[in-house]
Amino acid sequence: MSKKTRHEEHEEHADESWLLPYSDLMTLLVALFLVMYAMSATDAKKFEEMAQAFSSALNGGSGVLEYRSDAPTNTQLDQGKEDKMNSVVAPNTGKADIAKLRQKEQEELEKLKKQFDQYIKNNGLTDLLSTKLNQSQLTITISDNALFSSGQAVVKDESRQLAKSISTMLQQFPNYEVLVEGHTDNIPISNSEYPSNWDLSVARALQFMKILLLNPYLDPVKFSPIGYGEYHPVADNATAAGRAKNRRVEVSILRKYQDVTETTPVTPSN
Structure with a gap:
C-alpha cells in the first residue's frame, strides 16, 4: 500500500519587518520633542533658533517645526530693564521744566x-530746635529734652503742642515725603521696656510721628518712622554736651527734584 505524504498546513503570516524602523522613528520623534520642550522651558530664543534650523533642513522652513515664541527672550528682558532704568534717570520732562520745578521746590522749602x-525764635526754643536746608532735604532737629523724659519714648504733655505746630506747618506742602528719625547717644539703656538704644530710637520716632499724624490734613502714606540708635552721631559721645546733641528726633522733608550735578545753596541753621 502506498503511503500518501501528508503536508501540514502552514498559517500565512504578514510581513512585519516594517515595525522595526517604524518604532525607531517614533522613538526619535519622541526624543526630539522632549529636547525641544526642555529647551523652550529654559531659553525661548535658543528653541526658536533650533526650530528654524530643523524646519529649514527638513522641509524648507514650513510646517510643525516652524515656531515663534511670544515669550520675551533674555535679550528682550534685559532691554526692558534698561529702558525702565533710562525712564527713571532721564524722564520725558524737559530740562527747562525740571529746572522750573526745582526752583519752585527750593522756594517752598525756604x-x-x-x-x-x-516759630523757634518766638517760643524761645533756639537751644532745643534747629533747621537745616541742603541739597537733599529740609531737616528740623529737636533735642530729646524737648520731647521725652530720660529713657522714655512717651512725648511729654507740654511738648504735644510743638508737634501740633510742626504738623500745621507741614500741611501747607502735602506732597513731600517726610522721614521721622530717632537718634540716641552711645550710653547703653538700662530699663526693661527698651532692651537697646535702637529700640528706644525707633519707639521715639514712631510716637512723635503718631502725634504729627493726628492732623487729618496730613497723609500717612507720605510719612515713615526710622530709628538709628547711636549709629548716626552728630557730635562726640565722649562729652556730655556731645551726647546731648546726639539724643534727638529729626523730621526730614525730602526733596523731589534733587540734582547732584548742580550745587544747591545750603541755608545755614539757626
Whole structure:
C-alpha cells in the first residue's frame, strides 16, 4: 500500500519587518520633542533658533517645526530693564521744566524753613530746635529734652503742642515725603521696656510721628518712622554736651527734584 505524504498546513503570516524602523522613528520623534520642550522651558530664543534650523533642513522652513515664541527672550528682558532704568534717570520732562520745578521746590522749602525758624525764635526754643536746608532735604532737629523724659519714648504733655505746630506747618506742602528719625547717644539703656538704644530710637520716632499724624490734613502714606540708635552721631559721645546733641528726633522733608550735578545753596541753621 502506498503511503500518501501528508503536508501540514502552514498559517500565512504578514510581513512585519516594517515595525522595526517604524518604532525607531517614533522613538526619535519622541526624543526630539522632549529636547525641544526642555529647551523652550529654559531659553525661548535658543528653541526658536533650533526650530528654524530643523524646519529649514527638513522641509524648507514650513510646517510643525516652524515656531515663534511670544515669550520675551533674555535679550528682550534685559532691554526692558534698561529702558525702565533710562525712564527713571532721564524722564520725558524737559530740562527747562525740571529746572522750573526745582526752583519752585527750593522756594517752598525756604518758605517752610523761615516759618520754622520764626516759630523757634518766638517760643524761645533756639537751644532745643534747629533747621537745616541742603541739597537733599529740609531737616528740623529737636533735642530729646524737648520731647521725652530720660529713657522714655512717651512725648511729654507740654511738648504735644510743638508737634501740633510742626504738623500745621507741614500741611501747607502735602506732597513731600517726610522721614521721622530717632537718634540716641552711645550710653547703653538700662530699663526693661527698651532692651537697646535702637529700640528706644525707633519707639521715639514712631510716637512723635503718631502725634504729627493726628492732623487729618496730613497723609500717612507720605510719612515713615526710622530709628538709628547711636549709629548716626552728630557730635562726640565722649562729652556730655556731645551726647546731648546726639539724643534727638529729626523730621526730614525730602526733596523731589534733587540734582547732584548742580550745587544747591545750603541755608545755614539757626
